[in-house]
Amino acid sequence: MERGDHKGKKKHIPVLAEKLKRFGLRATPQRLAILEFLEGNTSHPSAEEIFRELKPHLPSLSMATVYGTLEVLRKEGEVQELTIDPERKRFDPNPKPHNHFLCRKCGRVYDLPVDLSALTLPADIEGFWVEIFTVDFYGLCPACKK
Amino acid sequence: MERGDHKGKKKHIPVLAEKLKRFGLRATPQRLAILEFLEGNTSHPSAEEIFRELKPHLPSLSMATVYGTLEVLRKEGEVQELTIDPERKRFDPNPKPHNHFLCRKCGRVYDLPVDLSALTLPADIEGFWVEIFTVDFYGLCPACKK
DNA sequence: GTATCTGCAAATGTTTTGCACTCCA
DNA sequence: TGGAGTGCAAAACATTTGCAGATAC
Numbered sequence: 001m002e003r004g005d006h007k008g009k010k011k012h013i014p015v016l017a018e019k020l021k022r023f024g025l026r027a028t029p030q031r032l033a034i035l036e037f038l039e040g041n042t043s044h045p046s047a048e049e050i051f052r053e054l055k056p057h058l059p060s061l062s063m064a065t066v067y068g069t070l071e072v073l074r075k076e077g078e079v080q081e082l083t084i085d086p087e088r089k090r091f092d093p094n095p096k097p098h099n100h101f102l103c104r105k106c107g108r109v110y111d112l113p114v115d116l117s118a119l120t121l122p123a124d125i126e127g128f129w130v131e132i133f134t135v136d137f138y139g140l141c142p143a144c145k146k
Numbered sequence: 147m148e149r150g151d152h153k154g155k156k157k158h159i160p161v162l163a164e165k166l167k168r169f170g171l172r173a174t175p176q177r178l179a180i181l182e183f184l185e186g187n188t189s190h191p192s193a194e195e196i197f198r199e200l201k202p203h204l205p206s207l208s209m210a211t212v213y214g215t216l217e218v219l220r221k222e223g224e225v226q227e228l229t230i231d232p233e234r235k236r237f238d239p240n241p242k243p244h245n246h247f248l249c250r251k252c253g254r255v256y257d258l259p260v261d262l263s264a265l266t267l268p269a270d271i272e273g274f275w276v277e278i279f280t281v282d283f284y285g286l287c288p289a290c291k292k
Numbered sequence: 293g294t295a296t297c298t299g300c301a302a303a304t305g306t307t308t309t310g311c312a313c314t315c316c317a
Numbered sequence: 318t319g320g321a322g323t324g325c326a327a328a329a330c331a332t333t334t335g336c337a338g339a340t341a342c
Contacts, residue, residue, distance in 0.1 A: 028340080028341070060299070063332085064298075085229070087331090121260065126288075129285045135281050137274070137276050139275045145274075145275045174321090207323090213307065234305085297338105299336105307331100317319100
């Protein structure tokens with residue numbers, strides 16, 4: 001696997017364009033660039049980090065477009081918005097429920113390999129209708145623990 | 147128990163002043179008002195809500211003081227800062243770990259009576275040093291479910 | 293061709309900061 | 318009295334919005 005790649009090979013642009021069209025969305029260069037950047041990305045970037053990364057390759061890109069694209073992708077269930085970081089929203093292209101860890105020293109957010117599948121709760125708890133829940137961990141990451 | 151009270155009787159001002167002094171902090175009217183307002187409060191207010199509530203009784207109060215006081219109380223472990231609401235920070239005067247529920251309709255945050263004590267995790271998970279973790283629930287509250 | 297999308301710039305809302313003045317201990 | 322604390326106004330950010338022009342299809 002090459003440097004920069006994450007889980008396996010990146011999907012080709014046509015595949016990402018197809019995905020957008022399936023949602024009834026137009027396959028614009030901006031959206032394709034954002035989708036491609038997020039593909040397999042486990043760094044949980046903020047909108048600003050996505051913008052900063054893509055701007056050099058797509059100089060016309062604006063923050064408004066980044067936020068707008070993230071919002072439509074979230075509505076389609078393609079990305080989830082994380083609240084773990086009190087400073088800013090972060091985005092995760094993995095829509096499946098999984099756990100996150102925020103390092104209090106370096107500020108990075110990691111996927112945490114803890115199996116909480118045992119934690120199945122009744123959908124209705126004392127009159128509260130629970131649709132989703134998240135488990136967020138805080139502490140020191142392996143690099144900062146040393 | 148009277149209306150407006152929460153868990154038992156409110157602590158008197160001298161008791162709250164003592165608490166502040168134990169932390170090496172001065173017992174100012176602003177800090178005492180904020181502490182008294184938070185005492186037993188389970189509404190998980192934002193800084194702005196605290197300000198709006200207290201301003202009429204303490205007209206000189208400023209947002210800067212509210213934020214400053216919440217920050218020193220958080221450092222002393224007297225309140226916790228919640229990240230459950232993506233729109234703003236909320237504060238909880240109960241420093242013990244417990245679960246929260248955000249209603250997607252009315253936006254209120256509740257304490258959720260779910261016992262997760264069974265969920266004891268090793269402090270060290272694959273090299274991550276876990277200090278605390280939070281479980282946040284999202285859905286419809288009893289009032290909005292109807 | 294046309295409805296969707298984008299970029300810009302301005303607005304919004306939250307939180308922080310610098311600093312002169314105040315007041316608690 | 319002296320340093321900690323406060324209020325004000327401005328700044329700093331993160332995010333949203335309105336709209337005129339651009340572009341995917």
